[in-house]
Amino acid sequence: MNFRRTSSAQPAIIYLLVQSITWPATAHAAPPRPVLAEPTAQACLDHPPADMACIPAGWFVRGRDDGPANEKPSGQAWLQTYYMDLLEVTFAQYQSCVRKGKCQPAKPIYSDFNRAKQPMVAMTWFDARDYCKAVGKQLPTEAQWEKAARGADGDLYPWGNEPVDCSRAVIQDGRGRSCGVAKNGLARLADVGRTFEVPSRPAYRYGIHDLVGNAWEWVADWFSADYAKCGEACQGIDPKGLCAGADRCAKSKEKVLRGGSWYWDASYATGTYRRPYVPENKPTSHFGFRCAATWAQAQQLSGTTR
Numbered sequence: 001m002n003f004r005r006t007s008s009a010q011p012a013i014i015y016l017l018v019q020s021i022t023w024p025a026t027a028h029a030a031p032p033r034p035v036l037a038e039p040t041a042q043a044c045l046d047h048p049p050a051d052m053a054c055i056p057a058g059w060f061v062r063g064r065d066d067g068p069a070n071e072k073p074s075g076q077a078w079l080q081t082y083y084m085d086l087l088e089v090t091f092a093q094y095q096s097c098v099r100k101g102k103c104q105p106a107k108p109i110y111s112d113f114n115r116a117k118q119p120m121v122a123m124t125w126f127d128a129r130d131y132c133k134a135v136g137k138q139l140p141t142e143a144q145w146e147k148a149a150r151g152a153d154g155d156l157y158p159w160g161n162e163p164v165d166c167s168r169a170v171i172q173d174g175r176g177r178s179c180g181v182a183k184n185g186l187a188r189l190a191d192v193g194r195t196f197e198v199p200s201r202p203a204y205r206y207g208i209h210d211l212v213g214n215a216w217e218w219v220a221d222w223f224s225a226d227y228a229k230c231g232e233a234c235q236g237i238d239p240k241g242l243c244a245g246a247d248r249c250a251k252s253k254e255k256v257l258r259g260g261s262w263y264w265d266a267s268y269a270t271g272t273y274r275r276p277y278v279p280e281n282k283p284t285s286h287f288g289f290r291c292a293a294t295w296a297q298a299q300q301l302s303g304t305t306r
Contacts, residue, residue, distance in 0.1 A: 036236055038078055039078075041056070041057035045295075045299065048083060049083060050302075051087065053148075054082075054298075055147060057078075060143075061076055061154030062154075063272065064154070069225075069226055071272045072227065073226070075234075077238075078237050080237075082294055083294075083298045084144065086203070086208050087198045088214065088290045089288065089289055090117050091118050091119070097135070107122065109122055109284055110183070110185070110192070110194075111186070113195060118196070119198060119288035120288060121287055121288045123281070123289075126279060132289075132292075137293045137297060137301070138294070139218060140291070141239070143240075143241075145211075145219045148208055149258075150272070155205075157204075157271055158204035158212060167201075168202075169201055170195065170213040171266055172265045173266070177191065178193030178262040178263075181196075195214050196262070211259055212269040213269045216285075216287045217258050217259050217289050218257055218287055220255075221255065222242040223274070223276035253278060256276060257274075
C-alpha cells in the first residue's frame, strides 16, 4: 500500500497492511493446460506502437500455490497477442491529457510526487481507465499484467526468480522507503519516501520497466478472493475477471492493484501479489497505472496493417 492522507479506512484492509512475510520463490511443475480450442495467434506487428512492447499470444502460468491465499490456485490461461506500455504513465503525460480536456483533473496530494517523469499517482481507477481510452488504449487485464511480469513459465519476478532488492525495483529496504531516498518537503514526512522518475530501473522481460516497485498499478479486473472463487471468469481464453471488468460489478466492490510500491517491502513486489482497493480511491492512496493495447488497437496506434 502507498502512504495515505488519513487512516480512517485502515481496519477494512488491515490484513494487507500488516503482511510482512517474504514468500519463497521455488520452482514447481507447471499446472496442466485446459483442453480448449486455441484462437489463431496474431503475430507481433513489424512496427509496434511507440513505447509499447508486444507480448506474444500463448499460454502462461497465473497464480501460485505457495503464496498468499488470494494468489491460489495456480493455473494456465491463454492470451491473444497484446501490447503493454514500457513505462508507467507519467505525471506530465496525465496533466497533458487534462489540459486537452480528455481527462479528469487529478494530482498527487503530497509534495515531491509531481516531477514530469514520476509516475502519475493518486487518481481513481476511473481516471486511469479514461486516460487509457483517451490515448487509444485500455487498462491491462489482471492476466495481461501478470503475463507481462512473469512470462509464460510463471517466474516470480520480471527478471526471473532471483530475489528482489533495490538494484531491481524501488521498494522499502533496510535503509527505509524508496530505497532510503527521502521525500522533499515537510521534514516530518521525509521518511515517507517517494516514487522515482521512470524508467527507474533496467528493462526486464519484454523490455518493460518498473512492473514491480515504484508505484502500485491499477488493472482492469474486479477483485476476487482467489482464482477458484473467480471460476471461469479467471480461466481459459483471455480472462477478464469478475463481471468482465465492467465499470460496476455486483460480485465485488474493489478493483485490483499489482506490483507493490516504493512504500512497501519486498514481499509485495512480485508478479503475483494481488491487492484490492475501491476504484474511487478513498481514502486517497498514491497508486499509478500503465496502459495496454489489443492487437487491433496497436494497429491503429502504429498506423500499420502488419
